[in-house]
Amino acid sequence: MLGRLNHVAIAVPDLAAASATYRDTLGAKVGEPQALPEHGVTVVFIDVGNTKIELLEPLGEGSPIVAFLAKSPSGGMHHVCYEVDDILAARDHLKATGARVLGDGNPKIGAHGKPVLFLHPKDFQGTLVELEQV
Amino acid sequence: MLGRLNHVAIAVPDLAAASATYRDTLGAKVGEPQALPEHGVTVVFIDVGNTKIELLEPLGEGSPIVAFLAKSPSGGMHHVCYEVDDILAARDHLKATGARVLGDGNPKIGAHGKPVLFLHPKDFQGTLVELEQV
Numbered sequence: 001m002l003g004r005l006n007h008v009a010i011a012v013p014d015l016a017a018a019s020a021t022y023r024d025t026l027g028a029k030v031g032e033p034q035a036l037p038e039h040g041v042t043v044v045f046i047d048v049g050n051t052k053i054e055l056l057e058p059l060g061e062g063s064p065i066v067a068f069l070a071k072s073p074s075g076g077m078h079h080v081c082y083e084v085d086d087i088l089a090a091r092d093h094l095k096a097t098g099a100r101v102l103g104d105g106n107p108k109i110g111a112h113g114k115p116v117l118f119l120h121p122k123d124f125q126g127t128l129v130e131l132e133q134v
Numbered sequence: 135m136l137g138r139l140n141h142v143a144i145a146v147p148d149l150a151a152a153s154a155t156y157r158d159t160l161g162a163k164v165g166e167p168q169a170l171p172e173h174g175v176t177v178v179f180i181d182v183g184n185t186k187i188e189l190l191e192p193l194g195e196g197s198p199i200v201a202f203l204a205k206s207p208s209g210g211m212h213h214v215c216y217e218v219d220d221i222l223a224a225r226d227h228l229k230a231t232g233a234r235v236l237g238d239g240n241p242k243i244g245a246h247g248k249p250v251l252f253l254h255p256k257d258f259q260g261t262l263v264e265l266e267q268v
Contacts, residue, residue, distance in 0.1 A: 008214060012259045022136075025233055026136045048138055050138040051138075053139075072260050074260040076211075076255075080142060094160075097158065121210075125144055125209035
């Protein structure tokens, strides 16, 4: 079921500063900021060849990463996103094993315009897992 | 400088249980446990096609992940590892930009038998970064 690692998401308090770190200090290929108000974040994607790093900065009120940054003000690894072929089949398999799907259990459209779901970190060793249908 | 994402490491309190989660719940290709006493961990690699997930369980006294698990008992994302062509050139560039290299600044031999260095999470938005020369 589990496909490729689509991205690792890192929550950051200051997207411009984080982009500069990855570009200038680490010498990475850093994209332009994209505001995603419907997800409450501004994102920057970093192409590392085989996968992507997604930097996330809160956008607007009720951003899903505000609580994370309150706990870890300097930022930190927020989630990993894996690709799946069939997100509804994946969801049904996961639910049958007892894993908890966040929200109402129905896929939403993610940052890449594709259906995504998030799984409860308590069911995955403290790791927030996103699934994206590709 | 920054090359491919070699792996994402996840610290777990129970490697057998975590391996079962990734194999049975997520349907991933889970390897066999490898004890690395010189690193204070037992590791399991999960091949997700384009990169690897590395599950880490403490091994022996003074394991470098004991403090992490004391803070996050159910586990969590521990570090990301990027590949570099020349680890000494990478280190010298990083030091010149003011980034802190952990330990004595000299590469050690990592889980794949290749030279590795760790960078201070405070210089990378709360993310522990490993560099591996490939």
